[in-house]
Amino acid sequence: MEKKIFLALDNLSKKEILQLVEELKDTVMFKINDAFTKFGPELIEEIHGKGGEVFLDLKFHDIPNTVANYSKAVAEKKVFCFNVHCLGGFEMMKKASETIDSYCKEKNLRKPLIFGVTILTSMDEKTLKEEMQVNYSVEEMVKHLALLAKKAGLNGVVCSSKEIKLVKEACGKDFLTITPGIRPQWSVSDDQKRITTPKKAVQDGTDFLVIGRPIIQAEKYNMKRTKAVKKILQEISL
Numbered sequence: 472m473e474k475k476i477f478l479a480l481d482n483l484s485k486k487e488i489l490q491l492v493e494e495l496k497d498t499v500m501f502k503i504n505d506a507f508t509k510f511g512p513e514l515i516e517e518i519h520g521k522g523g524e525v526f527l528d529l530k531f532h533d534i535p536n537t538v539a540n541y542s543k544a545v546a547e548k549k550v551f552c553f554n555v556h557c558l559g560g561f562e563m564m565k566k567a568s569e570t571i572d573s574y575c576k577e578k579n580l581r582k583p584l585i586f587g588v589t590i591l592t593s594m595d596e597k598t599l600k601e602e603m604q605v606n607y608s609v610e611e612m613v614k615h616l617a618l619l620a621k622k623a624g625l626n627g628v629v630c631s632s633k634e635i636k637l638v639k640e641a642c643g644k645d646f647l648t649i650t651p652g653i654r655p656q657w658s659v660s661d662d663q664k665r666i667t668t669p670k671k672a673v674q675d676g677t678d679f680l681v682i683g684r685p686i687i688q689a690e691k692y693n694m695k696r697t698k699a700v701k702k703i704l705q706e707i708s709l
């Protein structure tokens with residue numbers, strides 16, 4: 472079965488990260504953000520060295536040329552995927568996508584998938600209106616930005632469980648989605664507000680799930696981490 476889960480390696484020591492990769496590399500892929508800043512790009516090589524795949528979650532947002540340069544640097548690291556903010560605009564996304572295509576061809580590198588971040592789930596309609604002076608609903612913006620990302624050549628977007636159907640209906644089922652805010656029924660919600668179960672997110676059509684604490688803190692639920700992943704995978708396939 473193709474791997475569907477990105478384990479969010481947030482706020483961990485390098486030792487803990489490498490231990491998790493060792494334990495879970497056969498069933499999940501690994502999402503890094505603060506770890507990249509703390510431990511540097513060598514961490515990606517170390518995760519690869521242990522047989523893990525990486526989602527580099529750095530959400531690039533800059534002028535097109537700069538994001539194109541980031542994209543080349545990411546391609547050199549041979550990650551599975553990375554992301555950019557859709558609000559960086561069409562030209563930025565297009566340049567990232569074209570650069571990945573041409574650079575990977577030229578250097579004979581595996582092409583990483585590129586995902587767009589539409590509207591952060593920490594923002595709501597009030598933030599859009601009052602801070603950004605955007606007079607559209609979150610849903611309208613998500614749909615618009617997902618379509619723009621598709622047109623620019625991105626492979627998909629990161630979206631909340633509420634938005635999976637909306638994105639798939641607008642962009643087609645081959646346009647990929649990654650969904651965070653996932654909580655199996657047996658786990659607690661932590662600081663996540665709008666959560667959904669892995670099963671529901673997959674039923675709604677999402678391609679990938681981001682899950683962190685329910686797996687990392689599996690002991691809290693009296694199970695090993697491998698067991699937590701197994702339970703989630705079983706739940707998804709039922």
Ligand code: C5P
Pocket residue numbers: 479480481504591592593631651652653661663681682683684685
């Ligand atoms: O499963 P858990 O809540 O531990 O996962 C947290 C991870 O998901 C973090 O890396 C966070 O950045 C990411 N994420 C999120 N909500 C979003 C987007 C990303 O929790 N809307």
